[in-house]
Amino acid sequence: MKATTHTEVYRPYTGELRPPRWSFVPIASSGIRVALKSRWPLLLYLPAAIATVIFGFIVYAKFSLEQGMTPGALAGPNEQASAGVVLVGTMASKMIEVRDMIVGAIFALGLFSVLLVAWYGAGLVCEDRRVGAHLLYFSRPLSLANYVLGKLCVVGAFVLASVLVPALVICTVAISSSPGWTFLEDQGWILLHVALYSLVHTFVLASLVLAISTLASRRIFALIGTVGFFLFTQVLGMLLAFLQKDARWMALGPLANLRRVAATIFGVERVAGFRLNWDPALSWWALAGVLLAAWTVIVLRVKRMESLA
Amino acid sequence: MSTIVEATDLSRYYGPVVGLNDLTVRIEEGVTGLLGPNGAGKSTFLKLVAGEIRPSRGRVTVLGYAPFANREYFRRVGFCPQQDALYGEMTGLEFVAFLLRLSGFSRADANARAVRALERVGLADAMERRTRGYSKGMRQRARLAQAIAHDPRLLIVDEPMSGLDPLARRAMTQLFHEIAGGGVSILISSHILHEVEGLTRNVVLLHRGRLLAQGPVPEIRGLLSRHPRKVELRARNARALASSLLELDHVLSVRLSTDGGSVQLETRDLDRFWSELPRVATETRAGVQSLESTDASLEAVFDYLVS
Amino acid sequence: MGAFVSAAWLLFHTHLRRLAWSKRALVCALLALLAPLAAFLVASLGRRVGPADVAVHVGFLLQLQVILPVLALVAGSAAVAEEVEDRTITFLFSRPVPRPAVLIGRWSAILVFLLTLLAASTLLLLAASARAKGHGDAVDAGIREPLLVAVLLGGAVYSALFAVLGVFVKNPIIVGLGYAFAFEGFLANLPASTQALTIQFYLRSVVAALGSPAWNRVEGFASPSFDPLPKALWTLGLVLALALALGAWRIARREFVVSA
Numbered sequence: 088m089k090a091t092t093h094t095e096v097y098r099p100y101t102g103e104l105r106p107p108r109w110s111f112v113p114i115a116s117s118g119i120r121v122a123l124k125s126r127w128p129l130l131l132y133l134p135a136a137i138a139t140v141i142f143g144f145i146v147y148a149k150f151s152l153e154q155g156m157t158p159g160a161l162a163g164p165n166e167q168a169s170a171g172v173v174l175v176g177t178m179a180s181k182m183i184e185v186r187d188m189i190v191g192a193i194f195a196l197g198l199f200s201v202l203l204v205a206w207y208g209a210g211l212v213c214e215d216r217r218v219g220a221h222l223l224y225f226s227r228p229l230s231l232a233n234y235v236l237g238k239l240c241v242v243g244a245f246v247l248a249s250v251l252v253p254a255l256v257i258c259t260v261a262i263s264s265s266p267g268w269t270f271l272e273d274q275g276w277i278l279l280h281v282a283l284y285s286l287v288h289t290f291v292l293a294s295l296v297l298a299i300s301t302l303a304s305r306r307i308f309a310l311i312g313t314v315g316f317f318l319f320t321q322v323l324g325m326l327l328a329f330l331q332k333d334a335r336w337m338a339l340g341p342l343a344n345l346r347r348v349a350a351t352i353f354g355v356e357r358v359a360g361f362r363l364n365w366d367p368a369l370s371w372w373a374l375a376g377v378l379l380a381a382w383t384v385i386v387l388r389v390k391r392m393e394s395l396a
Numbered sequence: 397m398s399t400i401v402e403a404t405d406l407s408r409y410y411g412p413v414v415g416l417n418d419l420t421v422r423i424e425e426g427v428t429g430l431l432g433p434n435g436a437g438k439s440t441f442l443k444l445v446a447g448e449i450r451p452s453r454g455r456v457t458v459l460g461y462a463p464f465a466n467r468e469y470f471r472r473v474g475f476c477p478q479q480d481a482l483y484g485e486m487t488g489l490e491f492v493a494f495l496l497r498l499s500g501f502s503r504a505d506a507n508a509r510a511v512r513a514l515e516r517v518g519l520a521d522a523m524e525r526r527t528r529g530y531s532k533g534m535r536q537r538a539r540l541a542q543a544i545a546h547d548p549r550l551l552i553v554d555e556p557m558s559g560l561d562p563l564a565r566r567a568m569t570q571l572f573h574e575i576a577g578g579g580v581s582i583l584i585s586s587h588i589l590h591e592v593e594g595l596t597r598n599v600v601l602l603h604r605g606r607l608l609a610q611g612p613v614p615e616i617r618g619l620l621s622r623h624p625r626k627v628e629l630r631a632r633n634a635r636a637l638a639s640s641l642l643e644l645d646h647v648l649s650v651r652l653s654t655d656g657g658s659v660q661l662e663t664r665d666l667d668r669f670w671s672e673l674p675r676v677a678t679e680t681r682a683g684v685q686s687l688e689s690t691d692a693s694l695e696a697v698f699d700y701l702v703s
Numbered sequence: 704m705g706a707f708v709s710a711a712w713l714l715f716h717t718h719l720r721r722l723a724w725s726k727r728a729l730v731c732a733l734l735a736l737l738a739p740l741a742a743f744l745v746a747s748l749g750r751r752v753g754p755a756d757v758a759v760h761v762g763f764l765l766q767l768q769v770i771l772p773v774l775a776l777v778a779g780s781a782a783v784a785e786e787v788e789d790r791t792i793t794f795l796f797s798r799p800v801p802r803p804a805v806l807i808g809r810w811s812a813i814l815v816f817l818l819t820l821l822a823a824s825t826l827l828l829l830a831a832s833a834r835a836k837g838h839g840d841a842v843d844a845g846i847r848e849p850l851l852v853a854v855l856l857g858g859a860v861y862s863a864l865f866a867v868l869g870v871f872v873k874n875p876i877i878v879g880l881g882y883a884f885a886f887e888g889f890l891a892n893l894p895a896s897t898q899a900l901t902i903q904f905y906l907r908s909v910v911a912a913l914g915s916p917a918w919n920r921v922e923g924f925a926s927p928s929f930d931p932l933p934k935a936l937w938t939l940g941l942v943l944a945l946a947l948a949l950g951a952w953r954i955a956r957r958e959f960v961v962s963a
Contacts, residue, residue, distance in 0.1 A: 314773070
């Protein structure tokens with residue numbers, strides 16, 4: 088018997104396949120959902136919460152003292168607490184500006200931001216490659232840009248939360264405790280600065296961790312690579328700056344650059360315990376260079392994944 | 397026959413998830429199939445038997461030992477886990493010999509035993525290759541080789557056929573027959589029923605962490621005789637056949653298919669049904685084309701038990 | 704005891720061989736090169752700095768405070784956690800070996816590998832520092848020996864801590880990083896007696912006891928309350944022994960396969 092085929096029942100598709108424009112959204116939302124399933128890593132936000140409470144209280148104390156409240160009244164009847172509160176009150180009367188508090192919180196959380204970005208971002212690309220999930224992603228009408236954007240949103244959401252929320256809480260405390268909303272009227276622009284810096288901070292950290300993730304074979308190596316990269320560049324910058332007596336070397340470290348940029352955006356000249364005596368333009372350029380390198384790596388590596396898929 | 401596994405009120409919880417619930421079971425020596433769908437508690441039971449985890453409640457003894465972290469016990473059992481894990485940078489021979497040396501064998505003895513075990517599982521040609529390059533079937537056989545190389549009294553095998561092609565499955569079944577022929581008891585889990593049917597008639601049926609049935613398949617089937625059995629017939633005149641079958645006192649229900657070409661019925665007495673069917677078919681000129689008792693296989697037993 | 708020693712010995716040399724050719728070893732080797740690279744850069748770039756200054760600054764700020772804990776974490780956390788992650792621990796724990804032998808045997812292999820790497824890295828760092836052409840002291844025994852001793856001691860103690868951490872938690876890397884840089888990094892640099900809660904404090908005590916005055920030029924190094932050498936060594940040894948004992952106790956009891 089002669090074999091037959093029945094192709095006539097099938098009509099070739101003549102329409103136009105249009106990849107969905109926002110296909111990064113499911114990647115981002117599912118990535119965030121998966122990351123949130125594990126509760127313990129949320130402890131990484133604990134330092135941010137503590138810093139928010141401390142700096143928020145200082146802001147509250149500042150406005151209360153400005154309105155005539157005494158440090159003793161601020162402490163309430165608890166004698167043990169009052170010594171600490173008086174100390175904070177005294178600090179608050181010296182640390183005048185809310186923006187100082189925001190920058191102080193950002194500076195204090197520098198290392199925790201790195202741990203956070205490493206935890207949530209290190210495995211995003213390398214684990215896809217290791218378990219072969221990229222084969223599933225790229226067998227769909229998903230563009231490289233959407234894939235990367237989806238991953239960037241996952242890690243970005245967690246990093247953004249760590250910087251934006253503390254800053255906004257401090258601003259909210261300032262707005263609500265300032266007499267007659269004067270903070271909002273006089274210094275409302277700080278909210279814009281908070282938004283701008285949060286975006287810069289998030290974009291830099293998220294881009295770098297994604298680049299490292301594309302290079303690593305396992306999440307653990309990407310995690311170590313991320314922390315190692317930030318620490319090494321930071322310490323190397325400090326070493327060179329100190330030994331060469333030239334603060335510009337600090338610009339070797341993205342973390343130092345982010346601090347310098349934060350100080351510039353908020354218009355802060357001095358932060359206790361940190362050197363800021365180099366040209367902020369150098370930091371902007373250094374960050375731009377790091378970002379360019381990171382995105383070159385991301386695009387090349389993800390393109391390779393795409394072509395292998 | 398002596399008892400090799402004895403579990404009493406055995407329960408295992410993983411946080412809020414119940415892996416095994418109040419299981420009391422006694423397994424005799426020989427080959428025993430542990431059956432159940434995914435999530436039935438088979439792997440949990442095997443992990444308890446293999447000493448990987450401890451019971452949350454109740455107790456389990458295997459070969460008279462409490463298994464968890466019991467070195468004396470581990471000398472007497474071989475465990476072939478389900479997970480597809482090997483030391484990728486070792487060759488098959490190095491892998492088996494290393495684990496044998498951990499069992500206390502000398503280097504020479506371990507190498508000799510490893511070679512024998514690898515030959516037995518059909519990996520003689522690949523034993524000098526790194527396991528990283530093994531196919532799925534080869535990896536499965538390497539894991540089995542490490543479990544049998546020290547001549548255990550009991551072999552515990554978790555889902556050994558999973559992911560194997562039909563040829564590899566047949567070879568694996570043959571290997572289990574050989575091992576069992578050597579006097580080794582085997583406890584083997586699977587959710588694919590015909591795999592176990594090819595190996596043994598002794599089964600333990602688990603479902604949702606509980607024991608559903610245990611014993612030789614025919615005995616389990618015998619237990620089912622008290623329950624209605626299902627038969628499906630295709631006939632040219634299915635409608636007439638259906639109405640005549642309804643008159644039989646042991647037939648409980650009859651259902652005609654929507655296309656009118658087949659009849660499904662439930663009977664209380666399958667033997668009587670088989671003896672009376674030729675007469676009814678002749679009287680009604682039904683033109684029976686095919687008949688099938690959907691309860692005839694272990695699958696049906698199992699389906700019935702879990703339905 | 705015989706079974707413990709023979710199992711630990713077998714695991715030691717098997718793991719050492721596996722480790723030598725693993726990706727983890729490559730990552731460790733790259734990390735170990737960072738401090739010599741930094742020393743080379745500091746010695747070569749821009750303004751002239753003296754060899755001793757390069758060695759003590761890179762040695763303390765980078766090698767002792769950053770590279771040592773990170774390297775110990777990457778290598779040490781693999782002792783048990785790697786077997787758990789790769790799901791090969793089933794093979795080891797279904798053999799008649801005392802469970803603590805798995806921890807001790809594998810950690811010993813890691814220790815040998817790590818100390819070799821740290822010694823090589825420190826010697827390279829010192830060699831790179833000696834290339835500095837600036838004015839100042841040379842790299843002498845008062846810099847070489849304390850740095851080498853502190854780095855090797857630190858490697859042993861940190862790797863034991865992180866190996867044991869892998870027995871307790873599923874993700875030792877992030878917890879270890881938090882410990883090394885958030886907890887230790889914070890406490891060790893506070894000018895208070897809380898410094899004594901950190902490994903870094905005792906390593907600095909060793910350096911201070913054995914080292915030349917050049918070390919005091921490093922910002923953040925000096926402390927008014929360094930422990931004398933015997934006490935520092937005794938404390939480090941105690942931490943090491945306690946960590947391993949705790950790990951051995953835990954590994955003997957813990958279930959490592961807990962998914963349904």
